[in-house]
Amino acid sequence: MTDLERLKDMIKNHHRIVFFGGAGVSTESHIPDFRGANGIYRQKTDLPWTPEEMLSHHFFEEHPVEFFKNYKNFAEAMAAAKPNRAHYALARLEEEGKLLGVVTQNIDGLHQKAGSRNVMELHGSILRNYCTECGRSYDVDSFLSLCDPVPHCPYCGGIVKPDVVLYEEPLDMDTMEDAMDAIQTADMLIIGGTSLVVYPAAGFINYFTGDALVMINQDETGKDRDCSLVFHDSVGKILGEAVLKCAEGREG
Incomplete structure (x- = not known):
């Protein structure tokens, strides 16, 4: 057998x-996976940060423009996947x-x-996103439409954060x-x-x-x-x- x-x-x-x-x-x-031979963490960029660091909580807090530019690429690819x-x-x-x-x-x-x-x-999931100020929810299409480059809630102006667990988050x-x-x-x-x-x-x-x-x-x-x-x-x-x-x- x-x-x-x-x-x-x-x-x-x-x-x-x-x-x-x-x-x-x-x-x-x-x-792409993260740690495989062709994984995200092995990809070379011209930026001074590693892909792993760019998906961390402190990077989200300290470099929101770079964080969302990087994250938007992930979210768009995943949202289009079958x-x-x-x-x-x-x-x-x-x-x-x-x-x-x-x-x-x-x-x-x-x-x-x-x-x-x-x-x-x-x-977490890319399909769920929420305003860090008022808590209003946004689906992935709405979230992507707000990224310019940092997504702000049109109702209160707060940053809309993906409902995903970043490095350093519980x-x-x-x-x-x-x-x-x-x-x-x-x-x-x-x-x-x-x-x-x-x-x-x-x-x-x-x-x-x-x-x-x-x-x-x-x-x-x-x-x-x-x-x-x-x-x-x-x-x-x-x-x-x-x-x-x-x-x-x-x-x-």
């Missing part, structure tokens, strides 16, 4: 699956009643676009608790597209107490040796084979 066949059997025999995902889930949607095989496979598992939910470090909203309903966004407590509860409840945990080096998010997988632990990631991670199955491959390819083709077979 191949590893892919084993994965299909594991999915078939488990009914409280949780998926924990990172940037590698969305690379097939043409959104879900891929990984997103649709997970939405299908939830529809079938097998998937409890998705815990994601991504901020692109692609899981919801694919049809997933229970998505715990540890780092995660939302309610979202963290929901994620930890889901992982503790799971009888199978699939980790996909993450190098597991961003904390505290990466530490959440330690709440899983089951024995069905699957890793799907292009590169090796420090958790590989603890997994039942490891695929060094595309998340979309593996989940597409294991979930979508099985579903097509049942319907045929």
Whole structure:
């Protein structure tokens, strides 16, 4: 039996699956990851700051013009992106009643676009934005239209901030608790597209107490040796084979 066949059997025999995902889930949607060979952090710019620093809270406070010019490029690319095989496979598992939910470090909203309903966004979402003064909410299109280059609320003049967790900012407590509860409840945990080096998010997988632990990631991670199955491959390819083709077979 191949590893892919084993994965299909594991999915078939488990009914409280949780998926924990990172940037590698969305690379097939043409959104670059952060730490991969062609990741955002490896891109060279003429600016005196690293891409990581430009996504920090202190940079947002001290250099708002440069912050929003940089962030707007991310937001535009993500807002235009379409879900891929990984997103649709997970939405299908939830529809079938097998998937409890998705815990994601991504901020692109692609899981919801694919049809997933229970998505715990540890780092927030580009789709939500709010005025730091009056609290008024703005969707991503409204936010992008206000970037000139710094987005100001037309009602009170406050800066409109993306509802994403920047470096140096804490995660939302309610979202963290929901994620930890889901992982503790799971009888199978699939980790996909993450190098597991961003904390505290990466530490959440330690709440899983089951024995069905699957890793799907292009590169090796420090958790590989603890997994039942490891695929060094595309998340979309593996989940597409294991979930979508099985579903097509049942319907045929």
